[in-house]
Amino acid sequence: MTTVDVACVDDVMAALEDEYSDWKMFKPSGILEVLMTGEKNDLLVEGHYEYNKNGELMIYYRAPEEGRATINSYIK
Known part of the structure; x- marks a missing residue:
């Protein structure tokens, strides 16, 4: 979450x-x-909401x- 502007569950899982x-x-x-x-x-x-390609609501x-x-202080 510190290297991207926004992310949803799908983004986090892919990363x-x-x-x-x-x-x-x-x-x-x-x-x-x-x-x-x-x-x-x-x-x-929370940023915004969108549907993913499977029609599931994603919270960004x-x-x-x-x-x-x-x-960052915890992961260093």
Whole structure:
């Protein structure tokens, strides 16, 4: 979330698939839970909504500057 302007569940899964696809939480519901937790902790904010190619509603999130700084402090 710190290297893109906005991302949805599909985007996050595509970006992390090679490294995390064998993790238990690596499914759309698990990724959505992580994104929603990030929002509740003020690390992410909802951006906009769109339907994906399967007709599923996607919520796009973005990390504001303060959220990016906090996220980066944890991953360094």
